[in-house]
Amino acid sequence: MKKVIISAALLGFLFTTGCKKKNTDTKVLTKEVTFTKEGEGTLKKAISDSIVITLDIEIADDEYQTQTGLMYRKSMPDNQGMLFIFNDEVRRSFYMKNTEFALDIIYLNAEKEIVSIQKNAQPFDETSLPSEAPAMYVLEVNAGLSDTWGLEVGDKLEFTRS
Numbered sequence: 001m002k003k004v005i006i007s008a009a010l011l012g013f014l015f016t017t018g019c020k021k022k023n024t025d026t027k028v029l030t031k032e033v034t035f036t037k038e039g040e041g042t043l044k045k046a047i048s049d050s051i052v053i054t055l056d057i058e059i060a061d062d063e064y065q066t067q068t069g070l071m072y073r074k075s076m077p078d079n080q081g082m083l084f085i086f087n088d089e090v091r092r093s094f095y096m097k098n099t100e101f102a103l104d105i106i107y108l109n110a111e112k113e114i115v116s117i118q119k120n121a122q123p124f125d126e127t128s129l130p131s132e133a134p135a136m137y138v139l140e141v142n143a144g145l146s147d148t149w150g151l152e153v154g155d156k157l158e159f160t161r162s
Helices: 003-019 063-068
Strands: 039-044 051-060 080-090 103-108 114-121 135-142 157-159
Touching: 039 080, 051 063, 063 080
Parallel strands: 051 080
Antiparallel strands: 039 051, 039 157, 080 135, 103 114, 103 135
16 A cells, blocks of 8 residues: 555656646847937938938948848837948948838938938848949938938938037
């Protein structure tokens, strides 16, 4: 009888500990990336030199910042943009990997003139979105704003760092 009780207790112990469901839930703790105002950008019409809009800008000017851009952000107010500054003027191509909201991607040459616009780039789309001419600067704003503002090839950007 003693052997039966010990065997039953041992089986009960093995059954309850050996059959426990392993906790496979893992939580990813990420800090939301927030906007840091690093300057102001003013878009102007080429024909009249009139101001279209003035934006608060965050500047991406090193390899990490240009590779990350607006990834992992939930949204951006319409009065903000991200300005990418490169050391040379070449044809550029951006994509929307890990970018959670639609953008207009505005390519500008060394004179800060718009050379092309990729409108309404879709979230998470890894399709290449190239410039139509060499660009040294790229301005990202919320999708639809380039049309709202009436931006065209030849319009200009002036910016200052904070």
